[in-house]
Each structure stands twice: as structure tokens, then as C-alpha cells.
Amino acid sequence: MIDGRLLVEITNQADKAPALQAIGSRLLGQTALLVGRATGEALTGAGSHRHQYAVLATLDAFGASSQAELCRRTDLDRSDMNMVINALETEGAVTRKTDPDNRRQNVVELTRKGRTLYALLSERLTKAHDRALAPLAAKERTELFRLLRKLHDHLAPIS
Amino acid sequence: MIDGRLLVEITNQADKAPALQAIGSRLLGQTALLVGRATGEALTGAGSHRHQYAVLATLDAFGASSQAELCRRTDLDRSDMNMVINALETEGAVTRKTDPDNRRQNVVELTRKGRTLYALLSERLTKAHDRALAPLAAKERTELFRLLRKLHDHLAPIS
């Protein structure tokens, strides 16, 4: 027997004989995968990746930051952040200099080229985002994000 | 500037100085990761994995099936399905015989041991599931899953 509380139908597609069944967390994961793929293609199609965009957005929003600060704000691992900054630096999207006030950390800063790249990626991403969320009305999107944020904040490591 | 449509606050935690920002799809991905980890631990703690549970649940719901049929119902790749059945078979949770009516495919069937395992995993998973979704009221969970299913069905490959 199927536990009605735990199991949630994933697909309603009429052509798939009996409806697929799975756990709620699986529906969440599958949907995140699909949305992530749809939006990710907007970035990879421009030669960038999700993490790079997250860093660009954070730099754009908060200005020059150290890598550790970017890690805290994006929830990326230090090693991955290093790779991301490497990529962005060789692309000329950011500059990285050791902070004279604290020589342990680097000052990562957006270049003009970086802002242009961020604008381009934002545009592509917005389109993909809208396309992916098309079936949801504006209020539904808001509600979805509210519920997700509630879940996220509840489960996020207390840091 | 931050695009209000695109960007969504992820954390509201007061101790994190300025609120973390990210794209909506990122919030979805992060939350899926957190929920997946919380629920996944319930399974790995019992020596099983998400995919194995999905197959067990599908077999329990639909009865003996071929691997290809299980693939269609769980959206798993054939190669991954093979590994999952291998694991379940060596655990004694399922039997795998070539179908005499169609010698290309195998008949995968739950054993009594498999049903017991499924029941155990279901119990653990239900608890973890409830713990992970604790901050959401019953109506909110329903609404979340409704929105996710809507998204999922819109983005799912037309198969």
C-alpha cells in the first residue's frame, strides 16, 4: 500500500500509463533539477555557470568583498569559491588583490567587463526563469518562494 | 542594482549580517538540497539510498515490473537502475529473473524481506519528512506540493 501522507504524485501526464509516484522530497528534488537545468542552460550557453553568476550578483549587490565573505553570502565552499574567482579573473570579470589592511584576504571587485557580463547573464537568466515559471501566476510564484524560504531557513545550518 | 523579480532573499537569519541574496531557482535548489539531505539521512542511516527507496515504493505500488518499466516510473537512467537492482538483489530485497514471455527484459519482484525493508524505510522517511517540513502547516505543504507539481509537469520531458 501507498502511504498517502508520504507519497505525492509527480506526473499527471496523460500519456504515461499509470501516474508516477514518489515522496514529497523527491518531487522537490526533481523539480529543482528541472528548473535548475532550464535556468542553468541560460548561463552555460553564455559560457558561465551558476556559481559564477551567484558571485557576480553578490559582488554587484554588496560591492568589493573578500572571498570568505563571498563564501558566507553564497554558501559556497572556500575551495569552490577559489575556482570560481579564478575563472572570473581569467575572464577579466573581476580583479583579485591582497587586501593591504588584512593581508590574509583578497579584495575581489567587479570590473566594467564583469558588470557587462552580469547584465548579459541576468537578461538571459530572467528570460529562462520566466519561461520555467510560466505555469505559475505571479501570486503563486510569490507563495512558492515564501514557502521555500520558510523551509530553507528552518533547515539551513545555524551557521 | 538587484533585480527584484529575479532575486529572492534566501536567509533571514538575524545573525548573518546582510541578508544573503540569490536567484529564485537557487533558492529552489538550495532548499531541495537541504530537504534531500535531511530525508536522505533517514535512508542512508539504514544502509539504503533514495533511488533504492523509489524502486521499492514503485514495486510495492505497481507489483513486479521490468527494469525498463521501473525506469519510466522513477525517471531513473537504465544504468543507474541496474545498479539499484543489483544492490537490492544482493540485499535479498528483490528477485530478478528473465521474463520467459519476453526474454529481453527481467522481472523484478519484491521479496518478503524487501517489503519489510520498505516498511522500515518508510517509517524512518516519514519521520524525517515530517521533521523537515515541520515549519509548514498542513495546508502550506499541500500548496507547496501543488505548485511544485505544476512546475514539474510543465518542465518534465514530454517523454
Add this chain to the structure above:
DNA sequence: TCTCCATCGTTGGTAATCCCAACAATAATG
């Protein structure tokens, strides 16, 4: 029947993502 094509299971491998451990340099703390 014979030929082509599709399906199935199986093997092996790739790429992305997330995560961890250790190290040197530097700063902060007592």
C-alpha cells in the same frame, strides 16, 4: 522468411556539484 529497426539489460565512462582535509600565511587573543 529475411531485413531492418526498436527495446532491454549491462558495462563503462563523463561532468557537475558538494564537501572535506591539510597547508602556509597572516591576524587576533590571551
Add this chain to the structure above:
DNA sequence: CATTATTGTTGGGATTACCAACGATGGAGA
């Protein structure tokens, strides 16, 4: 001054989602 913490960096591991190719088998059509 001694100890501890933070930062960047390197290297690697684990998981997950894929993809390609192969032999075996079945089905569809000439």
C-alpha cells in the same frame, strides 16, 4: 610571546545525473 582563528589555496573524494555502446532479443515490414 604563545596560542588560536581566519583566509586563501591545493588536492581529492562522494554523490548524482547523464551518455555511449554493445549483445541479445523482439517486432514490423518487404
